[in-house]
Amino acid sequence: MDKNEVRIEPVESIVDSITVYFANSFSIVQRGQHFLLTIGYDHPDGVSVKYRTFALDADGLERLVDAINSLFPEEKEQEETSEKKASSSSKKVCPNCGWENEPSAKFCVKCGAKLP
Numbered sequence: 001m002d003k004n005e006v007r008i009e010p011v012e013s014i015v016d017s018i019t020v021y022f023a024n025s026f027s028i029v030q031r032g033q034h035f036l037l038t039i040g041y042d043h044p045d046g047v048s049v050k051y052r053t054f055a056l057d058a059d060g061l062e063r064l065v066d067a068i069n070s071l072f073p074e075e076k077e078q079e080e081t082s083e084k085k086a087s088s089s090s091k092k093v094c095p096n097c098g099w100e101n102e103p104s105a106k107f108c109v110k111c112g113a114k115l116p
């Protein structure tokens, strides 16, 4: 077999393989027109760490990254939630009625109580 010949892996088979779900590290090396993607992942036995290398073309790499990102949507949502919390905590909550007033407000617009 020709050493320079790279067998391109179908993106779907990589994503479907268990490897990606347990992945904890990625590294990408460009080799000519191909990219070698090495995934380090926790073996399902929970003890050992394994590495697998896949050959991809540029288009395949892009699709794989998209697929990996869509596998972990929860993390994105958590970031958005914490941003929302941060912005709502900057509002002045009325100690009397609980109304959320603008940070600059001196008195509650709902009940007129003095704000801290």
Ligand SMILES: [Zn+2]
Residues within 6 Å of the ligand: 094, 095, 096, 097, 098, 099, 108, 109, 110, 111, 112, 113
């Ligand atoms: Zn109030």
